[in-house]
Amino acid sequence: MAENPRTTAARDTDDHELIDAAVADADSDIVPGSAGGGLQTNIGSQADLTEAVDEPDASTRPMKSDAIAAGEARPSDRGPNRQNG
Numbered sequence: 001m002a003e004n005p006r007t008t009a010a011r012d013t014d015d016h017e018l019i020d021a022a023v024a025d026a027d028s029d030i031v032p033g034s035a036g037g038g039l040q041t042n043i044g045s046q047a048d049l050t051e052a053v054d055e056p057d058a059s060t061r062p063m064k065s066d067a068i069a070a071g072e073a074r075p076s077d078r079g080p081n082r083q084n085g
Helices: 007-011 014-027 037-052 064-069
Strands: none
Touching: 037 064
């Protein structure tokens, strides 16, 4: 019986050595979810706190208010929540 072509292609393009080398060279102090700019750091910190205190399986998603607080977005000047003045 002939081997599946997908199996042969996967074997021919195997790059596990490259991936293993990248993982071995990576900084071991990196904490997922808390790298990057202000918004990413804030969301990562919120996620860490939520998982540690409230709910271990919870997920934290960025919201528009988080982006505004981090200075990466502006409040809307339209709609019912606009600031007059």
